[in-house]
Every structure is written in C-alpha cells, then in structure tokens.
Amino acid sequence: MKYRTVAVSTAAALAATALLSGCGGSDDGGDEPAASGHASLTYWSWAPGLDKVADIWNKGPGKEAGITVTVKKQASGDDLVTKIITAAKAHKAPDLVQAEYQALPTLVSNDVLADISKEAGDAKSQFAEGVWQQTTLGSDALYALPQDSGPLMFYYRQDLFDEYGLKVPATWEEFAETARALKKKAPEKALTTFSSNDSGLFAGLAQQAGARWWTTDGDKWKVAIDDPATKKVADFWGGLVKEGAVDNQPMYTPAWNKALDTGKQIAWVSAVWAPGTLTTAAPGTKGKWAMAPLPQWTAGENVTGSWGGSSTAVTNDSGNRKAAAAFAKWLNTDPAALAALVKESGIYPAATAAQTGDALAKAPDYFSDQPDFYTRAAEIAQGTAPAAWGPNVNVAYSAFKDGFAKAAKEKSDFGPALTAMQDATVADLKKQGFGVSE
C-alpha cells in the first residue's frame, strides 16, 4: 500500500521499464531448458530499488548457480493482479512475481502460481506462523515466500498530545475518549480520519479484532465479513464518525497531506511503513511524531493486524521453477538480501530474524527521536493476528469502498455497508460457481 503513494509517478515506472527491457534478455529466456547450464529469469515487481537487490544476486550467488534475474518494474500491486492473470492466460507470465498476500488466492484460483513447497518449504521456520499461513492458503502447498509485512501501529503528534494534555490510548475505548477530548479542546482539529479509500486498513483492524473473512469448509468457502468481530470494528468507527469525533474524508489526498502537515489531524493508525508515507505527506513535522502500539480491544493484550505486505511467487509459466524458487528463497531469507531490501526498497522484512537484525538497528530518519523504533516494531509484529484471504478480495474491497464511502459521507451507521460488503462478496462467489457454505 505504501508503494501506491511512493510509486505514483507512472512516468518514472515506464521509463524504468523501458530501460530494463532494453538491457534485459528476452521474456522467454526462462523457458529455455536448464541443460545449457544457465537460467535467465524475469521478475515483475513494483517495490522500488528491487533491481539493485537483484544485481547483488546476479553478481554473487546467481553467478555461481548460473541464474540471472531481470527485474521488470510494475506500477502497483492492484494493477499487477489483472496484468499477471492476463499474461498467464497467454502463457507469457514472467518466472517470478511480487504479489500482495490478499491477491494470492485469486492468483492460485486462476492457476497462475506454482506450488514450490518441495523447493522452498524448508524456509517455514524463518517466518512468523501468521505470515506463513497466508502463503500456503492453509493447505500443504506453498504458493509464495513472504517478503514484507505491515503490522499496524498508532502514530501520533507527540508535541500536540502534550499541548492538549492527551494520553496515548492503550485501548480503543481510550482512543474514542482521546478523540472526544481533543474535539472539546480544539473543535477544528480531529484525532484522525476514517478513510473509505483503502480497504486494507479496515481489513487489518478487523483482523486485530479476531475476524477471519474467508475460511474453507471442505470444498466450500465460508465468508464471514459481517462476523461479530468486524461488526464491532465497523460500529466503533461508524459511531466516531457519526458523533463527529473523527473526520470522514479519504486519505492520500492533498487535503489529507495538508491536515497531517499542519496538525489538523494529529494521529494516524497505520502500518510499519508509515515513516515513508509521512516523509512525503507531512515533511514539515519531521521529528514531532511518535509511534505506539495499536490500541487494544482488551487492555494488556498485544494484538495487531496487517495492512499491506507482499510475497515473492513463482508462476506456472516458468520453465525453470527450481531456479526461480532458489532466487525467491535467497531474496527473502538471506541476511545480505534482506539488508539490501531494507536499504534499497525500504520494506519491513517478513523474516523474523531480519526484523531485529543490523539493517533495522537504526530508526527511520523521520522518527530519529525514537531510537528504539524497530525494536518496538518487532515486539508489536510478534502479535500479528493471522489473516484469512479468499479468491475475490477485489470484489469485497470494491464493495467496501463504495458502501463505506457513502456511509461515512452521510455519517450513517456502518452496519448496512458491512452487510452489503458481505452480500456482494458471497453473491460474486456464487455467480462464479465457487462452493459457498452458508
């Protein structure tokens, strides 16, 4: 999700693609039999600087193994799903692809991704259980290796919290009280906003409350988007919007940037990658922000959800699955590769060892006053609740955007919007012919 804002300049992406395709080999290189002793792989990815990480492979372990990887830069995660499905239909998919966790069931359902459990299944111990199960879809297969994760946290303007005498909320109840207290002291300000234009945040908040939106029951899908946990989250935010305690305008707009930069909004529920977004959205308030764990539903717990995060997958079109899996494993578990990923791509690695490793020893520049930023982040990440994705997350997300935008605008109950989201998701599954258990 972070990359959407970072990599908005399509022009730059296009230029990079042109450059890379200019110096890279042909797309079909991967289809050549490995008998020649050399494999050439293509990798579609949108993370910035990934080509530099691939260079380390090409010059080091890749050279020894005779495997060259060419990165082709893509616009963003959402666009990539459709593009890769189309490419796979024409049997022209690249060998490797960066895929967000919630897109994996869709890609598997379209028969795009290869099962690499034989080649890379032994990497399991290096990842947190909640992250790993997103790449297996709860089966014995392994469809991708986790690359980065986005545990949710609470970001706030320390100086303004002090000024208004606010306490950092440890529970959601305190969060609501804080929002109300701020409104009383400074009516023109708001603690934060409820944004309907990024479904990933809502999904993460629901995960924290214990929601599991898609589960399997034999050969049927069970959709539980309107389960009590999600309903609790929706009602909580709907109530805050209704009473005017938080704003209802979308994130990632010029107005939102300004609100963060001028202190009109003084907190943001976001993920570990927030420093990058804040650097561009609110450059004027650098050093004034602080990070705390996400407020809890039950005091004293340490549970969080995820917003964003992606994995490296091998496609069925790859003529050299073994080589591709070897690269994916190196990229996401090797200390040198992970350090480069942190440095060049600015990601928060999913591999647990790397979260406390040297590469993340120093706090991000934007949070230089909080030297233990990543130590605390690693502690928070340990409490990441598992996510459960299904084959039509895109449909549920669209329904979220439309339904919750309307409810937030009208400041009406979020309940009907949540029911509509559940109904649209189930109806779509049934229409496509999936087995759905009621």
Add this chain to the structure above:
Amino acid sequence: MTRAPRRRPYGVKSAPYAFLVPAAVLFLLFFALPIGYALHLSFRRTRVKGLGLGKGARDEIWAGLANYTDALSDSELLHGALRILGYGLIVVPVMLGLALLFALLLDTDRLRLRGFSRLAIFLPYAIPGVVSALMWGFLYLPDVSPFHFLLGKAGLPQPDLLDGGPLYLALANIAVWGGTGFNMIVIYTSLRAIPAEIFEAARLDGCSQLQIALRIKIPMVAPSLVLTFFFSIIATLQVFSEPTTLKPLTNSLSTTWSPLMKVYQDAFVDNDVHAAAAQAVIIALATLALSFGFLKAANSRTKQGDPR
C-alpha cells in the same frame, strides 16, 4: 472515366478492390476483429468448481444471454446512466452555447487580439483530460483550494464542490473548460466559410450586427452545430477519466459512477471480462442509437426547412 476500350487490359475490373485491400485489412484487423472478440466474450462466462484452487478448477463455458440480462437488470449500470444523463444536461448546452458565443464574438468585424483570443480559448483542449481533472481537483478540495481561501477571507460561504449536487457542476465544469475551445473552432471555421456578399446584402438592408448573428450566421452554421452536438453526446456517454481521477479525492464518487467506470471495474478490478464485454456492447449500442437517432432527427428537420 472515358468509354472503355474494346479490349480491356487485364485487371482493370479488379483494380478498385486492390485499392480497397489495405483499408479493408486494417478495418478487419483493428476494428471488426476486436469487436467480434468482445461479442464472443460477452456470450461466455467462467465457471469455477468447489474451492476453485489449483489446476482445472476453472473453465470457460457458453453463457447465452445471461451476461446481458445481468447487465440490464443491474441497478448500478442504470443509475450510472442516469448520473451521466444529469451530467450531460449540464455539459452539452453550456459547452455548445459558450462555443457558439465565442465563435460569433471572434467573427465580429471590430475585434482586436483575434488570434490570441482564439488560441487562449482553444488551449485547454490541448491539455490531457487526466491532467485537467487533477488540476481542477486541487482547486475544488476545500482544504487546499485558493478559491476557498479567498471566499473565507471575504466572509462568503464556501461550497464543497466535491459533494452531492455541486459534484455534477464540478465535473461538468472540467468538461466545459476542456471542450469549449474545440467546438468553438469547428463553429468558427464554418462561420468564416460564409460568403462575404451575404453580410454585405444584410448590412445594406439595415441589419445590425446582432441581427446578422441571429438571422444569418446561426442558421448558416446549423450543420456544424449538429456535428458538435453529435460529438458532445458521444463524449458524454463515454465520460471516464475525469470522474476516475477525482474519485480518490472524495467519498461522493463511487467506483461505478459512470457506465464506463463500471465496465472498467468489472474487467480490471473484479476480473470478469465477460460481464464487462456485455456491458460494453450495450453501451456501444445505446451510443449508436442515441447519436444516430439525433443525427436523423436533425437531418429531417433541415430538409423540411430547405424549400423555404
């Protein structure tokens, strides 16, 4: 052609066809074939079995008219059509009215800076729709808009143009701003083509500039007014990039605000090309019916007027 010689050289009869070949091939490859493929897609659907994971879980089957009945009974598509109807009712009259007014003003005798004015009015047309929508979006957003700042300073009410009814005005404004120049040039060009002696005769008969404009110029450029109206209807039915660009800025624009946005959503977000193809065919047919229906009505009226 002169009279054919008794013995025709071989191939003369087939020559016209040979000349037609390049155009026909291009038409078939880049027009007929894609349309045919879209039609083919619109009659099919994917079927998934069970959990739908792994190989062979998904196949494509014949769907008959199911995609069409789904699209026609989908209230979102109908609402989208009604929304752009409201949008078009603002855009078309305002844009064409302004274009005609500017063209007539440019065509008056005593005018300085004619070339500059023409360019200045035309220039917005040269700016890509996405860029102009982004620019206007920044100007509309209450927190960053300079207009809001000025209105606030003057103590006047600050309307939120990205909400409710004013949203239609905001979107229409972008289209009018970008399209007026183009339509003005079309009308202006046909104004310049009117022979000067007609104006001279009118002036000798004692016509004022205003009377010349109303009684001579406007009736004589009626065909180009029909043409610009025709283009405007098509552009309205196909509105896509402006609302798509403004969508992230406001809660009031849904992902399926206009019919084409719904097609895009189904094809590229929900991954259902079959439903999208059926909707695209319906929109194409509606566009065809509306625009040619208008053209026919306009033609029959001008023919009726001819004998007088």
